[in-house]
Amino acid sequence: SKEKNLYITFVLGGPGSGKGTQCAKIVENFGYTHLSAGELLRQEIASNSEDGVMILDMIKEGKIVPSEVTVKLIQKGMESCDNGKFLIDGFPRNEENRTAFEQIIGAEPNIVLFFDCPEEEMIKRVLNRNEGRVDDNIETIRKRLKVFAASHYPVIDYYSKKGKLCKIDAIGTEDEIFERVRPVFAACEG
Template sequence: MIQNMIKEGKIVPSEVTIKLLEKAMLENGNDKFLIDGFPRNEENRAAFEVVTQIEPEFVLFFACSEEEMEKRLLSRNQGREDDNIETIRKRFNVFLESSLPVVQYYESKGKVRKIDAAKPIAEVFDAVKAVFAAKHEKVEHHSCVTL
């Protein structure tokens, strides 16, 4: 079911995703987490916070133009079924409709750390390291929204 939804560029139901995340978090035994690509929509966000009683310390947002993302996804050649122009464009539209409001929600709370992802890999990595280095205090939880 998850594979078919990903192929269609759709979002996996919140309850499925949260159960998988919660299981992985509990089995890990750590109190710090970086969750890549979640929450993808407002339902994910609200359900995650209600079920887990966790609100992220901050959210990483990797900003990049649609054209650059298309170019990178089409050239990564990893053999993924969803790396085709139709699915990529569907995913971008889903992001604009569903995920961007989540970013805006966390931005209104001062929790978004924006990274210019169009820069070279080394510069992006340095920017990400700087975000984590800036957190001197104990960081409880992280969440990351990506496309």
């Protein structure tokens, strides 16, 4: 197998907490490869693949797609890239996601960012977004928030105990939040 110097950051937070927005700024400033699990799943739907219909049904209901499906897509994304510095956005969403990644990829994240945002702010942001996502309606947003509340904590707690968690206050302007994120990556640049 190819020897690669992997540097993996998981980017977590509820729906609309600003994961994608901040990942774009990290890419701009620190040259990472951004792999959004949700985006990879939406591409899978758009490509009419075998799993597409199942994935669409789950996303419409705000449910978590079976780990194996998501991890395989992340794996493909990682393999198609020479750069070993990855931002994995919106994954792992529960303990099963987390252990599946460890088993299939055989690696752990170096850092885990967690965007901490109140529900009312997340709802406001998602409803304001106008990109035609099938899950950006109030019914599905409520379901996404429920799933998030029920499943994210064990993952956050696991990495917190390993000393890998960077919790970021996600209230403020995009630039204000990035100034909280920047030091996490500036430290790695040396």
